[in-house]
Amino acid sequence: MAAIRVDGLRKAYGTTEAVAGISFEVVEGECFALLGPNGAGKTTTLEILEGYRDRSGGSVEVLGADPAHGGRDLRERIGIVLQSAGIDRELTVAEVVALFGGYYPHARCRTLSGGQQRRLDLALGIVGDPDLVFLDEPTTGFDPSARRRSWKLIDSLRALGKTILLTTHYMDEAQNLADRVAILAAGRIVAEGSPASLGGRDVAEAEISFRLPAGAGLDELPPLGPARPRLDDGRVVLRTEAPTSALHAVTGWALARGVELEGLALNRPSLEDVYLRLTGGDQLAEDDA
Amino acid sequence: MSTRTRAGTRPATWPLLLRQVRHQNKLFLRNPFSAFFSLAFPLMFLLLFGSLNSGQTLEERGGISYAQFLTPGLLAFAVVSTCYTGMVTGVAMNRDMGILKRVRGTPLPAWIYVAARILSSVWFSVVSAVLMVAVGVALFDVHIVWRMLPAAFGTLLLGAACFCALGIAVAALVPNGEAAPVVANFTVLPVVFISDLFFPMDAAPAWLRALGSVFPVKHFALALEETFNPFVGGTGWRWDHLAVVALWGVAGVLVAVRKFQWEPRTPGASGRRPRR
Numbered sequence: 001m002a003a004i005r006v007d008g009l010r011k012a013y014g015t016t017e018a019v020a021g022i023s024f025e026v027v028e029g030e031c032f033a034l035l036g037p038n039g040a041g042k043t044t045t046l047e048i049l050e051g052y053r054d055r056s057g058g059s060v061e062v063l064g065a066d067p068a069h070g071g072r073d074l075r076e077r078i079g080i081v082l083q084s085a086g087i088d089r090e091l092t093v094a095e096v097v098a099l100f101g102g103y104y105p106h107a108r109c110r111t112l113s114g115g116q117q118r119r120l121d122l123a124l125g126i127v128g129d130p131d132l133v134f135l136d137e138p139t140t141g142f143d144p145s146a147r148r149r150s151w152k153l154i155d156s157l158r159a160l161g162k163t164i165l166l167t168t169h170y171m172d173e174a175q176n177l178a179d180r181v182a183i184l185a186a187g188r189i190v191a192e193g194s195p196a197s198l199g200g201r202d203v204a205e206a207e208i209s210f211r212l213p214a215g216a217g218l219d220e221l222p223p224l225g226p227a228r229p230r231l232d233d234g235r236v237v238l239r240t241e242a243p244t245s246a247l248h249a250v251t252g253w254a255l256a257r258g259v260e261l262e263g264l265a266l267n268r269p270s271l272e273d274v275y276l277r278l279t280g281g282d283q284l285a286e287d288d289a
Numbered sequence: 290m291s292t293r294t295r296a297g298t299r300p301a302t303w304p305l306l307l308r309q310v311r312h313q314n315k316l317f318l319r320n321p322f323s324a325f326f327s328l329a330f331p332l333m334f335l336l337l338f339g340s341l342n343s344g345q346t347l348e349e350r351g352g353i354s355y356a357q358f359l360t361p362g363l364l365a366f367a368v369v370s371t372c373y374t375g376m377v378t379g380v381a382m383n384r385d386m387g388i389l390k391r392v393r394g395t396p397l398p399a400w401i402y403v404a405a406r407i408l409s410s411v412w413f414s415v416v417s418a419v420l421m422v423a424v425g426v427a428l429f430d431v432h433i434v435w436r437m438l439p440a441a442f443g444t445l446l447l448g449a450a451c452f453c454a455l456g457i458a459v460a461a462l463v464p465n466g467e468a469a470p471v472v473a474n475f476t477v478l479p480v481v482f483i484s485d486l487f488f489p490m491d492a493a494p495a496w497l498r499a500l501g502s503v504f505p506v507k508h509f510a511l512a513l514e515e516t517f518n519p520f521v522g523g524t525g526w527r528w529d530h531l532a533v534v535a536l537w538g539v540a541g542v543l544v545a546v547r548k549f550q551w552e553p554r555t556p557g558a559s560g561r562r563p564r565r
Binding site: 050051052072075076078080082086087088090091095099100102103104105106107108111 | 297298299300305308312315316319320383385386387388390391393394395396397398551552
């Protein structure tokens with residue numbers, strides 16, 4: 001489903017063609033950028049789609065309607081951030097937001113889905129243009145795409161120079177949003193640092209793993225460093241601080257035997273591994289197994 | 290091609306209008322200049338001229354006191370200031386600031402926005418009128434002629450509507466917000482001095498009286514003044530004067546509807562006319 005459909009759009013001011021027959025489509029949920037120098041017709045195109053200008057030719061469709069005749073129905077569904085638009089300067093921020101909010105159809109808060117409710121929470125949190133924002137599990141209950149959108153919103157808040165303190169139990173959320181992370185376990189901070197270095201991830205032992213070739217035994221492997229490999233459900237698992245030489249040894253051994261090492265992988269501990277290790281979750285996981 | 294509409298209950302028209310009027314009222318009160326010109330300025334004139342001419346009577350008006358003449362005249366002046374001058378400058382400046390453009394991008398119906406501006410101006414005209422009559426009664430022994438009060442009120446409302454329409458029309462014609470106060474004052478000030486507003490024009494040269502009669506201010510002032518003259522019989526409706534005022538109002542509406550713009554006017558981009 002296309003949110004915007006532009007076909008052969010033209011706009012002439014007198015003899016000047018500001019837009020000379022352009023066509024494009026924007027799919028729902030997509031982020032589409034019109035890139036070009038000043039005077040390229042970007043704003044003219046945009047303002048035709050917003051309903052501010054009529055067109056000289058071609059057809060456009062915005063959310064299924066012609067913006068030239070979309071009227072109130074269409075304007076209720078679009079949000080416009082103009083290049084320059086005024087605000088009544090004597091009003092407070094809250095009054096402006098309340099005023100403009102009052103122009104749109106109102107859904108009672110109780111009819112909002114969990115994700116919508118959370119976005120409302122976010123809106124209420126930033127409506128006062130604060131310098132510091134507290135976000136307590138801001139995306140809990142969101143579906144994956146809503147989470148991504150919220151991350152972008154939070155990122156844009158950061159770009160505005162706001163300080164954000166958020167709590168989350170999603171590793172990827174912390175990894176994506178946070179400059180620094182503190183891991184809290186049982187009321188104590190057990191690790192603190194950038195997501196990349198947390199818990200010594202950046203210098204931690206790497207883990208080499210592969211499926212043991214058929215007919216081979218663990219004791220047939222060449223020496224791979226100080227640590228001994230272990231066998232885990234048919235997979236050889238080796239922790240090493242020198243993965244380069246260990247890999248060289250193990251692949252040389254496989255080449256000499258003429259076998260392919262199935263599932264060969266080199267992993268550093270993920271943030272999740274660190275988290276589980278530091279919060280004692282790995283103990284539970286192993287107990288469960 | 291089907292237009293999907295937004296889910297939820299669309300805000301009801303009348304509460305939305307009321308809310309928008311309150312918003313305009315708030316802006317009016319928070320802008321010291323608009324409040325000064327609409328409320329304080331006419332009141333200042335009343336105190337000044339009323340004191341300067343206290344004890345004088347006007348034989349050409351049946352011997353009423355000067356204050357009895359001046360108070361309704363200044364009501365007319367307050368209405369012109371609030372509705373005409375205020376609308377010309379307010380609309381043109383807000384257009385320059387992009388406020389009108391932003392509003393146009395929201396679902397708020399255009400007519401509600403315009404109607405709210407008008408109703409707000411009319412509201413402050415009434416406030417100003419009540420205030421001035423109260424001061425006139427308290428300080429200058431002005432008498433309210435009760436049998437003509439409905440006519441006074443009706444005349445006030447019609448005049449306010451007319452000058453709002455003219456204000457919006459002129460705002461649509463002025464090139465930018467900086468020109469607006471100049472144009473507004475240049476059109477208002479000469480006219481109010483030949484419009485029987487601060488003093489009766491009965492002794493003035495015929496051509497000046499004829500010139501004053503072309504414009505709506507004089508007819509509005511005369512119609513209002515009559516409703517405060519106890520020597521005039523009847524209910525005080527001066528349909529002849531009101532007809533001229535209404536005619537100007539209709540002309541204002543026609544120009545406003547044709548020329549009104551929501552976007553700032555950029556010099557040299559006359560082709561960039563927005564859709565209405």
